[in-house]
Each structure stands twice: as C-alpha cells, then as structure tokens.
Amino acid sequence: MLAVHLENRRVTLKRKPRPRRREGFALLRLLAGGICNTDLELLRGYYGFRGTPGHEFTAEVVEADNRALIGQRVVGEINLACGRCDWCRRDLGRHCPSRTVLGIVRHPGAFSEFFTLPERNLHILPPEIPTEHGVFVEPLAAACEILEQVAIPRSARVAVLGDGKLGLLAAQVLQVHGAEVHLYGRHPQKLALARGLGIETHRTERRPRAAYDWVVEATGAPEGLVQAVTMVRPRGAVVLKSTTHRAVRMDTAPVVVNEVTLVGSRCGRFQPALELLRSGAVRVDRMIADRFPLTRARQAFARAAAPGVLKVLLIAGEAR
C-alpha cells in the first residue's frame, strides 16, 4: 500500500506492507484526510517526527472485532491510551502518560491507504455528514474543548485571535454557545468567510488593548500568545490552542500584574463535534481549500503551507 512519509523536512510516498490489526483494533481504509497545522509542524521537525503523519480523517472499517463496524464510515479519536491508568479511568485517556498518538507520537498516521486504531476510539459518521466533512471532527472537537475547560458565560464577548482553520472553528463553536464573537485575522478572504457565517471580524493589526475577558489564541504562531495577553482584561483568561515547536520570548509581568489566566487547550471529545456538524450548526464546506489524491501528497503539503490557505484534503484513490 502507499503511505505518506515525512523525514528530513521532505514529503515522500513509500510502499509499505498493509498493517495488521491487533485484537481490539480496527483496520481502516482512508477515504479523506485533512492536513493540519500540526502536520506542517511535524514536517518542520516538531517532536523529532519521522514517519507517516495524519490524524484528521474519514475512513471505512475493513476489519474489526465488532462486526457491526465493518463497512461503516468512521472518524477516530487520536490518542491511543492504556485504558488502565488513573487518567484513563477518569475518561481522560487523551492525557494518559503512556499514550501513543495517531500520526504524531509512535503510531502510524492516517495519510496511508490503510491504518489501524483501537475500536473504542472510533465514532460512526452520521449519514448527514459528508465524508469530506468528517475530517473536521477532530479539529472541531479541539475547538469544543475550550468550553469543557473554561466556563465562558453564554452572552460573553469573546475574541478569537487567528482566522485559520482552528480559529474559524472556535469562532463558530463560541457563536453557537451564545457568545458575541469577534474574530481577529490577517486574511481578507478568511475574514469574509467568517462574516458570511455571521461573525464580526477585525484586522489583527487593529486589535484593542485590555478589551476582552476571554481571548482564544488560535494563530498557530508562538507570537500569538503575547498578542493575546495584550488583548485580555485584568483577571481575564486566554485560551491557548496553538501548538508550535518554536519558543517565544515573553515578559510574564503583565500576566502576573493583571492576574491573567492562561489555559492550554488541546484535544476534545468527539461527541459534541459530531452533533454540531450533523445539525449544521457549524459549517465547514467553505473551509475546504483544495483536494489532492494521496499520490500527490507533496503538492498537497506545499499547498497547505501556502499563506492564507484553509483545509487541504488528501483523497484516497481506488488503489488497494
């Protein structure tokens, strides 16, 4: 089978044997994958990564212990947890210290004709959700995680900093929650897309100082944190969604003096995200910038890394 391979800052395709599923695991056939900023960071050497990336996907179940899964379209939670530790018992397997992570940490990713995941990680994609939209479940779950961690009142004014994929999803989730969302970005087309969804938009260059009790930082750049801290009011909270492997120089005095809370926020539960897509409350159709077959992964990664480009999909061909 064909699998995308990242090594030494290069994207290549490798022929590999089809993976064998272990007990409790499903063998999955990729239908569509989404390139995430984290994948671009992996290409730059984040986590010292070498191997097959991909953690946003819709797939078809080929083999599984649970026969009811076979033939179903599924999406999957990306953390492969031990299932036995304290974290797992608290339903927080995404923090399990011995976890591997699909396409990120020691588990081959979804940008491959076939791959495996534990059956307990899978969610059947409801028929109302198109296959291509399934790739948004994972980042949308990450956007929903904000509301699991931070008690944002329904009528709060919230700034979302960053008009990329995660920023657009976070802005929509917060809008559905009932917040008055102000999206700050640098890309006129993305801001126009947000306005089409009824979201108030502003240019990042015109961001106000000390103006919001809640700021979601989704710039994908380490500098976003420093910008977000200037936007938040004393005693306010900044939710950090960007994972980058570059360090940022930061003066922590404003955080202490203004008693700001910074909340790191990563993966979320899939169930709320599936419901938001199924009901149409969150719209992702206009966030798809381009589609490439798996065989053109190098071009797909280059396109995804270009400034201002939203979600680039990898579509699996018929090759088995």
Next chain:
Amino acid sequence: MLAVHLENRRVTLKRKPRPRRREGFALLRLLAGGICNTDLELLRGYYGFRGTPGHEFTAEVVEADNRALIGQRVVGEINLACGRCDWCRRDLGRHCPSRTVLGIVRHPGAFSEFFTLPERNLHILPPEIPTEHGVFVEPLAAACEILEQVAIPRSARVAVLGDGKLGLLAAQVLQVHGAEVHLYGRHPQKLALARGLGIETHRTERRPRAAYDWVVEATGAPEGLVQAVTMVRPRGAVVLKSTTHRAVRMDTAPVVVNEVTLVGSRCGRFQPALELLRSGAVRVDRMIADRFPLTRARQAFARAAAPGVLKVLLIAGEAR
C-alpha cells in the same frame, strides 16, 4: 524629611519637604519598611522607575480626616484606585486602570520619614502583631490571593517553587489551608527555616516531572515559570507569583499539549493576612534577616540583594 531615592540603578537619600495630605488621605510616619524583590527590580529599572520606593510598611498616623486613626499603628493596601470605575465597584480596585501604586507607579513610597495614603487603604495593626511584623502583611496578602483565585482542595499536594520570602509565606498559607506542601528551594538555611515550621522541603535540583496538580511559582526569576511547568501534571495549574522585568524564552507546546493552566497572581486583600499574623498561624519572626536605619538605605538594599537573604527592614529613626 529624609526619603530614599532610586535613580540610574543607585540608592541615595534625599531631603524633601514633608508631603501634604489631600482630603481623604492620611499623613503617615514610617515605623518599619520591608525591602521586597519588586524594590530590587525597581532599582534595576523595572517600570522605568525613578523616585521613592517602598510598599511594605508599618506606620503611625500623624494626620487624617478620621480622627480615630490618629496615633494608630497602621498597614496599608498599595493600590490607590479611583473608587468610581467598574473595577472599583467590584471591590477590585487593585486592577483599577487609572490606579497609582505606592512606591511603584506614580505615588511616592513608604521608604521616607513621611508619606501619604488614602485613609480607606489603611488597616489598624492589631496589638498582638509587632510593628516589625506589620511589614509582612502586604506580601502575606499576596500569598493569600492564591486561594482567592484558585480552588485548591484542602487536602491537595501542592509544590511551592522558590524558598524566598514569598515562597515561605505561600507555603505557610497553603499549609494553614490544609494542603500537603512541598517547598522546593536552593538555600539550605531557608529550607531549614521551612522545616522548622513543619513544611516538607526538597532541593530544586531534584524536582520531579509531572508530579503535582498545583504548583506555586515564587522563584522571583523568569526561569521559574519554565521549571514550574515541568513539575505540574496534565490538566494541573501553575500559579505565577514572580514579577520580573526580564523576558523568558518559553516553549508553550507543553502547556497546550498537557492542558496546563497558568494563573497570574498579584496583590491580595489585607484582612485574611492580618488574621493569620494575629492568630500566629503564620510565623514571620525568623524571616527577618537584618535591620537598617533609613539613613543606611544603600547598605540595606545591598544586603537585601545578596543571595540567600530574607527580609531586610528599614527602621525610621527619631529624626523628624
């Protein structure tokens, strides 16, 4: 009158006219002042400071609108708030955007024979608290602020990173709260002092990774934040107490991936601190490293800046 003056990284004494109190303000005569790390930072140029520092003090009221105050020993909250804005109405004048701050921001400080503060900032020092211990009310209130901001369970294990003045106060406050406190530091004498108060101590070099749900960062150094983040468990909280004017290089990925919360924490209400000192629940007697008359302020600052030295006091002489 004599006043300490900081300018161009030098400590000098100036003769100045005695300040005149405005309506609502008390004229105070310094009895004892405490040199804080913030004062040492001001000497290094923090806030572009030039003038008379000092915000930890016990003083005698010389003149006031409220005649019942005259002759009393008092301590005072350091933020001079407008009293009219939203923050002030919420009893959070310490975040009032138009505030001045005693000895820090545009209000001459307490290291002076006489100084002024609004009468509403003053608290009468209970007779059980010695004059020299009154200087600890302000930093102890800052330590109490931790529990106002973060809901630490009474039986939680909490690491306090930093065995300086604020670390020792925070460790005691958390111990009184009922937490199992582990104090991490680099100074054998300070750690011994903490053990004498029944606090478990460890060397900072031997700090464990991902071991605490709660870490209080009180190192006074910008690097403390990075160290504290390595000590906290996923989904845990780091309370930041250090204000330094130096920036720190920080990789935010662990904060995001482990969903750590960072809570900036500054000044607190005086009432809980006064009660902890009055009852003897918090002990500060052994934290006084040295005493100097106001006329020897330069030597006092040098002593306070020496490694491993706890609280240095400035005692006002009889000179009027």
